[in-house]
Amino acid sequence: MGPQLTGQRCDMTAMTDPKPAPATKDSTAKGAVSAHMSAATQADHFRQVRRARETETIEDYVELIADLIDETGEARAVEVGRRLGVSSATVNKMVARLQQLDLVTAQPYRSIFLTDEGRAVAEKSRKRHHTIVEFLLALGISEKTAWADAEGLEHHCSEETLEAFERFSKTNNVGK
Numbered sequence: 001m002g003p004q005l006t007g008q009r010c011d012m013t014a015m016t017d018p019k020p021a022p023a024t025k026d027s028t029a030k031g032a033v034s035a036h037m038s039a040a041t042q043a044d045h046f047r048q049v050r051r052a053r054e055t056e057t058i059e060d061y062v063e064l065i066a067d068l069i070d071e072t073g074e075a076r077a078v079e080v081g082r083r084l085g086v087s088s089a090t091v092n093k094m095v096a097r098l099q100q101l102d103l104v105t106a107q108p109y110r111s112i113f114l115t116d117e118g119r120a121v122a123e124k125s126r127k128r129h130h131t132i133v134e135f136l137l138a139l140g141i142s143e144k145t146a147w148a149d150a151e152g153l154e155h156h157c158s159e160e161t162l163e164a165f166e167r168f169s170k171t172n173n174v175g176k
Contacts, residue, residue: 095112098118103117
């Protein structure tokens with residue numbers, strides 16, 4: 001039983017059953033998502049997604065900065081903005097945030113450099129990105145689409161899921 005609408009308010013008391021519905025072959029692909037788990041489990045899933053969204057932009061920036069440094073020897077704010085499709089002001093705000101997080105060092109009108117911690121975050125993000133691309137390619141997704149889709153998926157997959165993607169890709173001889 002789901003939430004009941006009463007006027008303008010949604011009554012969530014019907015969502016407090018701590019027992020998830022038993023999974024059956026048919027139930028995993030059909031019906032309301034909330035019917036397959038307890039309210040607490042669903043809340044945990046939504047919290048996980050919100051945490052991933054919080055770090056998504058940070059990871060995108062440090063991964064791109066690492067790519068630019070590795071490709072050209074430097075990462076300049078103007079190139080970061082060009083590649084991300086954002087303004088210089090947006091890049092400058094994010095670089096200041098990354099400095100506060102001790103992920104980059106930068107001075108005005110100079111290149112941006114990754115700290116050791118920033119490099120570690122970038123490498124982890126890059127590895128997830130490649131794992132998802134290889135998995136999507138193993139499924140027969142076009143390379144162009146695989147790279148585009150991986151850009152969002154990389155931030156939202158658990159380690160368990162990524163390990164399964166790696167096993168599937170290796171089994172299907174993709175990327176190795």
